[in-house]
Amino acid sequence: MKWNRRTVATGLILLTGIWLLAGCREKPTDILWQTEDRLNRMQSVGYKTTIHTFQREMGTDKLDSALCYFDFTSSDSILGARYRFMTSNGEQVFNGHQFFQSSPFDKTVIYSNHHVAFDVNSSTYLINSVYVLRKLLPQMMDAPDIKITWQNDRTIRKQECWGVSIDMKNKWIDPNANHQLRPAPGKTYHYMLAISKRMGLPVQFRWNYPDNKGYWESTFRYLGIDQGMETSAWSYGRFPKSYLRMSKQEYFASLKNRAQVKSGQVAPQWRLPELKGSFVSLKEIKGKLVLLEFWFPYCQGDDEATAFLNKLHKLDGHNDLAIYGIEMTGREASNLKTYVEKQKRLYPTLYQGRNVATEYGVDxxxxxxxxxxxxxxxxxxxxxxxxxxxxxxxxxxxxR
Incomplete structure (x- = not known):
């Protein structure tokens, strides 16, 4: 057997792992460095993730799951990785230069060649993923203002795990900025990482929102490491010919031409509750110019739209324009008030607007x-x- 520098280095890592597994754990960073090395020696990884999200303010408590595959040999400048996420609702794939997603229900494939970075980074299954841990663990351990401590050991899916607490003051993992460590002045974010004692790999990664407002918890079950994916998986050409293929631009253009109420038509009537307790109906405000905004919390562009409509509301000194925001998911008032207050909406918010959105053709x-x-x-x-x-x-x- 030939001994070279890589062989010796690998042997030292294995010895270090054995020493750690024996229970001698002076610092939690010892475990994290071992995990970081294990992750960064992977060329690819496949796993099933189960995501539990809970948001106290919005009354959200849901589970989601996906089969995830990452190929870390990609030379792209966006992620430095390719991915394929498979769910019961379809697939999301980034092949290094193009993003596409499929829907077995609509029999469609929507692809994006332009503004690809936004599409690639906005996937739910990137948040708290193995990719993010592989990318950020070295930065977490090197940052002097990030506190890393032990938590109690735990058993997750029959796996004995170490528990590591990661507290970030004035800093967080920003999912809206390519999953980077970003400044968060005045806030402290708490993360919890559970690492398998047998495999040395992450089993669970939990992000606790500040002020005990909820959490995002991802749990991993590994299906394969350094196992290749068939070449056809990276192309939407593999889908049946019955699937409609559209660019993202064509798709959004088609949405506008669906059964949406169009300019020149009479607006459907409605009567909806307002957050302050009264009811508002379109019939009662006839004679005024009315602007309706269909929205839901955290939708893309929501903050920008709110700021612009607030400006219009302030400029309307003669009350010639009546602006109403219609929340279109059917949420209750108690789940919306805090969100709307934080946004500082100046115009009335109507809720339980799901049926109205359907009648107007809004999806x-x-x-x-x-x-x-x-x-x-x-x-x-x-x-x-x-x-x-x-x-x-x-x-x-x-x-007029």
């Missing part, structure tokens, strides 16, 4: 409808176009 958010004093729709937009919306309001008011 994405935000969507805007401008209704004139006669009850006719004069402007529709999927997504916020500030200039076009402002111009439609100005033009309609001038015609």
């Amino acid at each position: 994405v958010a935000p969507v805007f409808f401008l209704i004139d004093g006669t009850g006719k729709v004069v402007y529709v937009s999927t997504g916020l176009n500030k200039a076009a919306l402002a111009n439609a309001i100005k033009t309609t008011l001038e015609r």
Whole structure:
């Protein structure tokens, strides 16, 4: 047997692992360095993840799962990895230069060649993933302002695990910024990592929201390490010919042309509760120019839309424009009030708007409808176009 530098290094790592497994654990970072080495020697990994999300303010408590595969040999500049996520609702795939997702129910494949970075990084299954741990563990252990301590050992899915607590003051793992460590002034984020004593790999990674408001917990069951994926998996050409293939731009254009109420049509009537306790109906505000915003918490562009509509609300000194935000998922008032207060919405929020959204043909958010004093729709937009919306309001008011 030939002995070289790599062989010796590997032997030392194995000896270190044996020493740690024997129970001599002076520092939690000893375990983390061993885990980091194990992760970074992988060329690929397949596992099943179970995700438990709980948000106290929004009343959210749900479980989700997916089969995940990462190939770390990719030379792309976005992730430095390829991935394939498989769920009962379809697949999400990033092949190093193109992102696509499939739906077996609609028999569609939506692909993205432009603005790929946003699509790639926005997947739920990247948050608290093995990819993120592989990428960030070295930074966590090197950062002087991150406190790493022991937690109690635990058993997870019949695996004996070490428990490690990771406390970040003024810092967090930002899922909106390519899953990087980012500043979070004035906040402390607590993470918990459980590591298998037998495998030396992460079994569970939990992100606790500040002020005990909830958590995001991912649990991993490994299916294979350094096992290749068939070449066809990285192309949407493998889907049956019956599947409709569309670019992301074509897909959103098709949404606008669905059974959505269009400009020139009479707006469907509705009556909905308002967060302050009263009811509002379209019939009762007839004669005014009405702007409806269909939205739901944390939807893409929600903060930007709120800021713009707040500005319109302030500028409307003569009360010629009535603005209403219709929450379209059917949430109860108690689950919305805190969110709306934090956003500092100045215009009324209506809720239990799921049926109204369906009647208006809305299935994405935000969507805007401008209704004139006669009850006719004069402007529709999927997504916020500030200039076009402002111009439609100005033009309609001038015609009165």
